[in-house]
Amino acid sequence: MKGKSINRRQFLQTSGYAVAGAAAIGSGAVVIAADGAWALSTTTLDQHAAMTLLRVSRMLFPHDFLGDQYYAKVVEALDAQAANDPAMATQIRDGIAALDSTRDGIAFLDLSDGYAEDAIGSIEGTPFFGTMRGATINNLYGNPLVWRFFGYEGSSWQQGGYLHRGFDDAGWLDAIIESEA
Amino acid sequence: MAKFDLNDDTVVVVIGSGAGGGTLSNELAQKGINVVCLEAGKRLTLDDIENDWGTMFGKLSWTDKRIGTGALNPDLPLWVCKTVGGTTVHWAGAALRFQDHEWKAKSTYGDIPGANLLDWPVDANEMERFYSMAEDKMGVTGRQGIPQLPGNNNFKAMLAGAQRLGYTKVHTGNMAINSEPRGGRPSCQQIGFCMAGCKIGAKWSALYTEIPAAEATGHFELRPESMVLKINHDSSGKVTSVVYVDKEGNTHEQKARIIAVAGNSVETPRLLLNSASSMFPDGMANSSGQVGKNFMRHMTGTVYAILPQPVHFDRGTQMAGIVQDEAHHDDSRGFVAGYEMETLPGFGLAGVASNTIAGAWGREYAKDIEMYDHFAGMWLVGEDLPQEQNGVTLHDSQKDQYGMPVPVVHFEDHPNDTAMRNHAFKRGSAIYEAIGATKTFELPPFPSTHNMGTCRMSADAKDGVCNPTGQTHDIPNLYISDGSQFTTSAAENPTLTIVSLAIRQAEKIAERMNAGEI
Ligand SMILES: Cc1cc2nc3c(=O)[nH]c(=O)nc-3n(C[C@H](O)[C@H](O)[C@H](O)COP(=O)(O)OP(=O)(O)OC[C@H]3O[C@@H](n4cnc5c(N)ncnc54)[C@H](O)[C@@H]3O)c2cc1C
Ligand code: SF4
Numbered sequence: 083m084k085g086k087s088i089n090r091r092q093f094l095q096t097s098g099y100a101v102a103g104a105a106a107i108g109s110g111a112v113v114i115a116a117d118g119a120w121a122l123s124t125t126t127l128d129q130h131a132a133m134t135l136l137r138v139s140r141m142l143f144p145h146d147f148l149g150d151q152y153y154a155k156v157v158e159a160l161d162a163q164a165a166n167d168p169a170m171a172t173q174i175r176d177g178i179a180a181l182d183s184t185r186d187g188i189a190f191l192d193l194s195d196g197y198a199e200d201a202i203g204s205i206e207g208t209p210f211f212g213t214m215r216g217a218t219i220n221n222l223y224g225n226p227l228v229w230r231f232f233g234y235e236g237s238s239w240q241q242g243g244y245l246h247r248g249f250d251d252a253g254w255l256d257a258i259i260e261s262e263a
Numbered sequence: 264m265a266k267f268d269l270n271d272d273t274v275v276v277v278i279g280s281g282a283g284g285g286t287l288s289n290e291l292a293q294k295g296i297n298v299v300c301l302e303a304g305k306r307l308t309l310d311d312i313e314n315d316w317g318t319m320f321g322k323l324s325w326t327d328k329r330i331g332t333g334a335l336n337p338d339l340p341l342w343v344c345k346t347v348g349g350t351t352v353h354w355a356g357a358a359l360r361f362q363d364h365e366w367k368a369k370s371t372y373g374d375i376p377g378a379n380l381l382d383w384p385v386d387a388n389e390m391e392r393f394y395s396m397a398e399d400k401m402g403v404t405g406r407q408g409i410p411q412l413p414g415n416n417n418f419k420a421m422l423a424g425a426q427r428l429g430y431t432k433v434h435t436g437n438m439a440i441n442s443e444p445r446g447g448r449p450s451c452q453q454i455g456f457c458m459a460g461c462k463i464g465a466k467w468s469a470l471y472t473e474i475p476a477a478e479a480t481g482h483f484e485l486r487p488e489s490m491v492l493k494i495n496h497d498s499s500g501k502v503t504s505v506v507y508v509d510k511e512g513n514t515h516e517q518k519a520r521i522i523a524v525a526g527n528s529v530e531t532p533r534l535l536l537n538s539a540s541s542m543f544p545d546g547m548a549n550s551s552g553q554v555g556k557n558f559m560r561h562m563t564g565t566v567y568a569i570l571p572q573p574v575h576f577d578r579g580t581q582m583a584g585i586v587q588d589e590a591h592h593d594d595s596r597g598f599v600a601g602y603e604m605e606t607l608p609g610f611g612l613a614g615v616a617s618n619t620i621a622g623a624w625g626r627e628y629a630k631d632i633e634m635y636d637h638f639a640g641m642w643l644v645g646e647d648l649p650q651e652q653n654g655v656t657l658h659d660s661q662k663d664q665y666g667m668p669v670p671v672v673h674f675e676d677h678p679n680d681t682a683m684r685n686h687a688f689k690r691g692s693a694i695y696e697a698i699g700a701t702k703t704f705e706l707p708p709f710p711s712t713h714n715m716g717t718c719r720m721s722a723d724a725k726d727g728v729c730n731p732t733g734q735t736h737d738i739p740n741l742y743i744s745d746g747s748q749f750t751t752s753a754a755e756n757p758t759l760t761i762v763s764l765a766i767r768q769a770e771k772i773a774e775r776m777n778a779g780e781i
Binding site: 141142143144145199202206215216219220223224228229232233234235236237238239242243244245247248249250251252254255256258259262263 | 313455572577616624626
């Protein structure tokens with residue numbers, strides 16, 4: 083994470099998040115969970131952008147058992163991409179603008195869940211949607227810290243593979259196989 | 264380890280070090296024939312292998328620009344390797360023989376509109392000895408007295424469902440993966456990342472079998488990071504040398520007595536087409552016009568299912584499980600030829616999220632992904648029909664980093680491929696539904712892994728590019744030594760046949776060299 087000093091009294095309270103940092107568009111933001119359990123910092127995306135992407139990412143792949151800190155990784159990855167690639171920065175800015183203009187100018191962050199889903203539906207098939215889906219898959223499901231929630235076990239050779247760790251332990255299938263044999 | 268001079272025109276130059284090129288190199292070197300193998304990719308060791316899909320894709324895959332058209336992924340039409348050992352570093356190890364009738368596709372299936380079918384100019388009888396040699400070399404389970412692998416959970420799901428449907432040809436496959444220590448390599452530890460490279464070398468790969476064995480003979484020099492751009496010939500029409508670029512970007516010319524091309528089915532025709540000259544205006548060895556045509560990649564598809572209880576389908580050998588009851592030819596099913604069903608897990612959590620339903624999102628899909636450890640999966644792989652318009656051409660303006668024209672790869676299903684896939688999706692799903700699957704998913708083909716046919720073998724020089732030994736019809740000292748030779752695809756994963764053909768080719772090349780014919 084990019085080190086950015088935060089003045090706790092400057093936090094903006096938005097729907098459960100404390101948002102801090104320079105207010106100027108395009109110069110980054112720091113978002114801190116209301117309970118202080120995690121923080122998200124960006125260098126290029128402003129806080130409105132960061133919060134919007136956070137919500138999109140969660141709505142694309144909502145898992146109630148995953149805290150926002152995991153989705154925050156998606157936003158940080160997008161921020162890094164935008165910082166390195168002006169075309170990506172433009173795509174993200176335009177994508178957010180599109181999301182903010184689906185319901186008579188009500189910002190995406192203020193939309194009800196149903197309206198917000200419609201808004202995402204309306205951008206399906208655009209490059210920005212592809213960017214968001216790809217970034218969420220890579221940085222949410224690709225994050226080793228979330229694997230255990232899904233039962234994906236990751237690298238195995240260090241532990242000698244699964245030869246003695248259950249490669250064939252599905253007893254319920256053995257029962258079917260025996261009953262059919 | 265030998266070293267040969269660039270001007271040494273007695274060597275055999277082999278282009279590519281994968282299933283075809285790696286095997287041919289070693290077989291020739293074992294016979295005392297001097298070989299220089301030029302390989303575009305880097306040389307890795309087992310230390311470089313990690314159990315991480317994204318990392319290994321990056322280390323191993325061919326990502327130089329290619330353009331896919333038709334049904335292919337536009338940016339990544341193929342999934343193949345650019346590394347010493349070629350795609351045998353990535354491969355899953357399924358090593359099946361063709362069925363006898365598959366050598367005779369045209370006489371068995373008849374005239375099919377839109378298909379450019381031929382019989383192979385070799386048959387099952389002729390191949391028997393070479394199949395046995397390949398199985399022995401590769402340590403294929405269930406063959407040559409080698410025990411089969413144990414079944415993992417994903418196999419058990421396949422077996423349980425298949426039994427309920429009355430299927431009987433269900434087993435843990437014929438795998439080029441050690442079920443017991445063999446050839447100085449250990450037995451499989453059920454690591455579950457076969458297709459990211461086997462960390463312990465239990466799976467056969469040219470990288471740590473053929474290549475070091477060839478080096479030990481003193482008749483073999485491997486030059487990694489050497490990309491061949493062009494083949495030269497003399498005024499008699501025989502090939503004389505290759506032009507290649509090394510890792511520093513320097514261009515060299517290596518002379519040769521014989522040149523064998525084994526760059527996988529896109530790079531092989533690409534190189535021949537890029538070697539056009541005033542004598543060969545349509546590309547080298549292309550008097551038939553068949554170079555780069557008839558590209559086949561198998562009828563493929565994947566079925567995933569969510570089962571009632573946990574499976575952990577990524578534990579253990581990925582492809583050690585097969586149902587062969589649909590592999591035969593029976594046109595009462597609405598298509599000719601047949602298909603295999605083979606176990607296939609996902610490629611990690613991110614892979615499953617990305618591929619299970621392309622483009623899907625939202626709460627319902629997220630709930631499916633939450634069932635990750637209940638997933639079972641299989642790959643469907645069947646014979647696809649050669650079609651002349653499926654193939655490889657050179658882009659007229661775009662160049663790759665070496666300055667070589669970018670290949671454009673075109674593929675569209677034949678109606679027979681579609682009918683077969685439709686049948687296979689239904690049967691594959693039925694297997695899992697028979698054991699209580701709550702949901703099944705039909706995944707379209709991945710970027711092509713089995714690539715065949717673009718310089719095919721034919722009895723008659725006007726129908727294909729090379730003769731039954733892989734020698735090109737037009738140029739006696741130019742050979743095709745990889746899956747490009749395939750006349751038809753058969754239903755089986757191609758590599759055992761590629762290796763068998765390479766062993767046979769080495770024998771024939773040695774005979775002809777000894778007889779002074781080439
Ligand atoms: C994920 C995956 C799983 C697979 N599983 C199976 C399986 O279970 N069973 C099976 O039978 N098959 C499987 N395959 C397919 C199998 O890997 C290929 O059929 C086989 O490796 C092809 O052999 P080849 O010699 O034609 O080409 P490759 O093995 O791809 O070798 C070609 C080599 O040539 C090099 N090259 C290309 N052009 C040039 C050039 N101009 N100059 C220098 N070098 C060049 C490449 O870098 C490469 O190393 C799988 C493939 C993949 C990707
Ligand atoms: S499962 Fe076996 S073959 Fe596959 S990577 Fe592991 S040890 Fe190698």
